[in-house]
Amino acid sequence: MGESPVITQSGHAPKVQLGCGTLLLIALIVMIFSGRGSERELKREIQELNAKIDRLEQKIDALGAESDVSPTEPDVVREAAPP
Numbered sequence: 001m002g003e004s005p006v007i008t009q010s011g012h013a014p015k016v017q018l019g020c021g022t023l024l025l026i027a028l029i030v031m032i033f034s035g036r037g038s039e040r041e042l043k044r045e046i047q048e049l050n051a052k053i054d055r056l057e058q059k060i061d062a063l064g065a066e067s068d069v070s071p072t073e074p075d076v077v078r079e080a081a082p083p
Helices: 020-068
Strands: none
Touching: none
């Protein structure tokens, strides 16, 4: 049951070396699981942008309603057509 650790002739335990494939796999796992926070951040930013768009649409509608009312002074002066 109690196996002793492997000791080399120099008196040290052997070093463990990870291959490129193992390191790539670890990097992929980290990327997959660490990306969840950024997804939430993107959703929050999208919601904020949607709210800003809604406010802009309301302001545009309000400006459109104001321009529908006949102004006291016309913005464009038209010349009268000769008789």
